[in-house]
Amino acid sequence: MIRPDAPVLLEIRDLHARVEDKAILKGVNLTIRAGEIHAVMGRNGSGKSTLSKVLAGHPAYTVTGGSVTYRGDNLLELDPEQRARIGVFLGFQYPVEIPGVSNLEFLRVATNARRTEQGHEELDTFAFEDLVRERLKVVQMDPAFLDRSVNEGFSGGEKKRNEILQMALLEPLVAILDETDSGLDIDALRIVAGGVNQLANADNATLLITHYQRLLDAITPDYVHVMAAGRILRTGGKELALELEQRGYDWVDQELAALAAEVA
Amino acid sequence: MSSSQAVGDLVSQPYKYGFVTDIETEKIAKGLSEDVVRLISSKKEEPAFLLEFRLRAYRQWLQMQEPDWAALGYPPIDYQDVVYYAAPKQQQKKASLDEVDPKLLETFDKLGIPLSEQKRLSNVAVDAVFDSVSIATTYKEKLAEHGVIFCSISEAVKDHPELIERYLGTVVPSNDNYFAALNSAVFSDGSFVFIPKGVECPMELSTYFRINSGDTGQFERTLIVAEQGASVSYLEGCTAPMFDTNQLHAAVVELVVLEDASIKYSTVQNWYAGDENGVGGIYNFVTKRGQCRGDRSKISWTQVETGSAITWKYPSCVLQGADSVGEFYSVALTNNKQQADTGTKMIHVGPRTRSTIVSKGISAGRSANSYRGLVQIGPKAVGARNYSQCDSMLIGDQAAANTYPYIRSQQPQASVEHEASTCRISEDQLFYLQSRGIGFEEAVSMMVSGFCRDVFNQLPMEFAAEADKLLALKLEGSVG
Numbered sequence: 001m002i003r004p005d006a007p008v009l010l011e012i013r014d015l016h017a018r019v020e021d022k023a024i025l026k027g028v029n030l031t032i033r034a035g036e037i038h039a040v041m042g043r044n045g046s047g048k049s050t051l052s053k054v055l056a057g058h059p060a061y062t063v064t065g066g067s068v069t070y071r072g073d074n075l076l077e078l079d080p081e082q083r084a085r086i087g088v089f090l091g092f093q094y095p096v097e098i099p100g101v102s103n104l105e106f107l108r109v110a111t112n113a114r115r116t117e118q119g120h121e122e123l124d125t126f127a128f129e130d131l132v133r134e135r136l137k138v139v140q141m142d143p144a145f146l147d148r149s150v151n152e153g154f155s156g157g158e159k160k161r162n163e164i165l166q167m168a169l170l171e172p173l174v175a176i177l178d179e180t181d182s183g184l185d186i187d188a189l190r191i192v193a194g195g196v197n198q199l200a201n202a203d204n205a206t207l208l209i210t211h212y213q214r215l216l217d218a219i220t221p222d223y224v225h226v227m228a229a230g231r232i233l234r235t236g237g238k239e240l241a242l243e244l245e246q247r248g249y250d251w252v253d254q255e256l257a258a259l260a261a262e263v264a
Numbered sequence: 265m266s267s268s269q270a271v272g273d274l275v276s277q278p279y280k281y282g283f284v285t286d287i288e289t290e291k292i293a294k295g296l297s298e299d300v301v302r303l304i305s306s307k308k309e310e311p312a313f314l315l316e317f318r319l320r321a322y323r324q325w326l327q328m329q330e331p332d333w334a335a336l337g338y339p340p341i342d343y344q345d346v347v348y349y350a351a352p353k354q355q356q357k358k359a360s361l362d363e364v365d366p367k368l369l370e371t372f373d374k375l376g377i378p379l380s381e382q383k384r385l386s387n388v389a390v391d392a393v394f395d396s397v398s399i400a401t402t403y404k405e406k407l408a409e410h411g412v413i414f415c416s417i418s419e420a421v422k423d424h425p426e427l428i429e430r431y432l433g434t435v436v437p438s439n440d441n442y443f444a445a446l447n448s449a450v451f452s453d454g455s456f457v458f459i460p461k462g463v464e465c466p467m468e469l470s471t472y473f474r475i476n477s478g479d480t481g482q483f484e485r486t487l488i489v490a491e492q493g494a495s496v497s498y499l500e501g502c503t504a505p506m507f508d509t510n511q512l513h514a515a516v517v518e519l520v521v522l523e524d525a526s527i528k529y530s531t532v533q534n535w536y537a538g539d540e541n542g543v544g545g546i547y548n549f550v551t552k553r554g555q556c557r558g559d560r561s562k563i564s565w566t567q568v569e570t571g572s573a574i575t576w577k578y579p580s581c582v583l584q585g586a587d588s589v590g591e592f593y594s595v596a597l598t599n600n601k602q603q604a605d606t607g608t609k610m611i612h613v614g615p616r617t618r619s620t621i622v623s624k625g626i627s628a629g630r631s632a633n634s635y636r637g638l639v640q641i642g643p644k645a646v647g648a649r650n651y652s653q654c655d656s657m658l659i660g661d662q663a664a665a666n667t668y669p670y671i672r673s674q675q676p677q678a679s680v681e682h683e684a685s686t687c688r689i690s691e692d693q694l695f696y697l698q699s700r701g702i703g704f705e706e707a708v709s710m711m712v713s714g715f716c717r718d719v720f721n722q723l724p725m726e727f728a729a730e731a732d733k734l735l736a737l738k739l740e741g742s743v744g
Contacts, residue, residue, distance in 0.1 A: 056699050057698075058699075080695060080698040080699050081702055081703050084701035085701040096690075096693050098693050098697070098711060098714065100711065100717055101714035105710075106710070113700070113701030113702055117701070166700060170701070
């Protein structure tokens with residue numbers, strides 16, 4: 001939902017970042033307002049996953065220039081945990097398995113960290129169980145997954161559902177979903193996308209990072225951005241994704257070549 | 265700060281029990297000889313049989329060699345440079361706690377082991393041992409009502425010499441090994457527990473060992489006897505001040521379990537581990553063994569080993585009685601330059617005996633952590649079963665973890681299973697937890713306690729949370 005007067009949640013300005021010695025982001029600009037759903041598309045290696053990790057504060061990535069403000073504050077100076085607590089959420093492409101740590105306990109500690117930051121009371125075990133059982137419905141998840149270790153032995157689809165469950169509990173204002181559709185069959189995709197749609201509202205925003213149109217058939221974006229060589233090359237509405245689907249990414253290469261020629 | 269550095273700092277938390285209590289101590293001169301053994305025995309006014317026991321052990325020790333098979337490296341120990349007896353100066357054993365030197369009570373308060381009537385732990389009886397001498401035992405009277413004897417071993421020698429004579433040295437003979445022989449010759453104090461037939465001990469029993477003096481060796485001796493159908497849960501805790509010299513600690517623990525009886529023995533060992541360069545710290549050479557003498561008897565060892573510069577320790581079970589059960593649950597954490605070689609021996613003698621071994625080793629810093637365990641199934645142990653699981657967790661990239669399982673079976677109808685795994689706390693796991701709002705330190709401690717959960721579940725409730733905290737503290741700054 002595009003409302004020009006809606007407050008800006010995330011403002012990315014000329015963002016540059018590298019991993020080890022390799023420059024990956026080379027000047028990303030993006031403004032995200034409350035209520036909006038954005039999709040960033042692009043080939044492997046275009047920098048879209050790096051963008052999500054930089055926003056979440058992954059220690060392997062170094063920001064070399066530009067700025068990111070979240071509701072007016074400098075996001076880049078915060079630790080990853082602090083970013084999460086104030087409402088920035090990263091849904092992982094490959095959710096990590098953590099043997100020995102109970103999923104329920106993990107979800108409770110995470111939820112309470114967010115609640116404390118918001119000035120709410122921490123939930124005790126019982127209150128949290130009530131909450132989590134209600135939120136399980138968002139992704140039609142079996143409560144048995146709560147008693148297992150975090151993501152351990154989960155199938156690809158179960159891991160992604162667990163990600164959306166975390167999102168449902170943490171109620172972020174900006175949710176960045178990195179290739180949430182990868183590895184999902186049609187049914188799982190529908191459930192996960194349904195969860196994302198249920199959670200989207202006028203106060204929050206979603207940034208989908210994806211390869212494929214099929215996720216965007218289930219979640220309608222307000223904006224589609226095409227990323228290539230560490231920059232957003234073009235921005236449009238949902239029809240841009242359809243165009244990509246039909247024409248492929250070859251035109252992206254042509255535009256890149258033209259850009260390179262201009263610079264030369 | 266890179267996360268590897270951060271984990272490192274996390275582990276290298278200052279040792280908070282490193283203070284020294286300024287108290288007058290009676291010490292004998294350094295060195296070991298037959299005269300010293302006689303002197304210790306006479307200071308303790310011991311009966312003749314005990315002096316004999318000590319002298320025999322001393323002569324055996326002289327003939328023995330220090331073991332060198334463990335994966336441990338340390339400079340040679342000069343056994344003549346150790347003080348073999350030190351005791352805080354106070355008049356004879358106190359009738360009540362009010363007469364105990366307040367400095368000692370204060371010391372234990374500071375360690376979180378309040379002894380005074382008002383503050384003591386509500387369902388745990390404590391024997392407090394300071395520099396190898398028992399200074400106080402709480403709830404003695406209440407335990408006596410149930411026929412339970414819980415006192416220092418010195419008192420037991422005076423008050424129950426027949427029990428000591430019957431059981432001492434019957435599980436760990438004085439010539440069992442080098443360190444056990446040394447202990448048998450010079451042991452100063454320790455705890456004695458006797459649970460009579462059919463009695464379920466009404467409270468947790470606990471001994472807290474505190475080393476205070478700098479150059480003094482520590483040689484405690486603990487003996488626990490559970491008669492037919494009796495049961496008890498016992499916990500020992502250990503801390504020591506920080507000195508820049510290494511200190512020798514060689515303890516012996518013996519457990520005797522008769523028919524249908526059970527002993528659960530838990531240890532939280534947090535001796536001073538030395539500094540980050542490995543200077544100072546306790547050399548911990550301990551022999552712990554229990555005998556399941558009766559049918560259907562059970563011994564369960566649980567240990568959380570976090571301290572000491574060197575740990576050499578293999579709490580073992582001799583499963584003689586038919587259907588007897590031995591268990592060993594261990595968490596050993598090493599950091600900086602600590603070295604641990606620890607594990608267990610499960611000796612299956614009787615038919616249908618069962619044993620379970622769960623060992624969790626965590627190595628951080630530049631430490632080395634080895635599991636060494638023996639499962640032995642004798643020819644009469646028809647239908648014996650063992651299950652062993654040894655997991656190692658590495659933190660950082662300079663720590664080492666080794667597993668040395670030994671299996672000897674002379675019984676074709678026995679089943680022995682061994683599983684082992686090694687894992688590392690990865691940056692991705694930490695980042696995942698952090699990206700959900702969980703702070704770095706909490707993330708590490710969640711993962712470590714998750715790793716150790718099977719073992720912590722075995723600890724008495726009052727101490728499980730403590731152990732969790734202790735580990736978190738030890739790990740502060742170590743993950744990378």
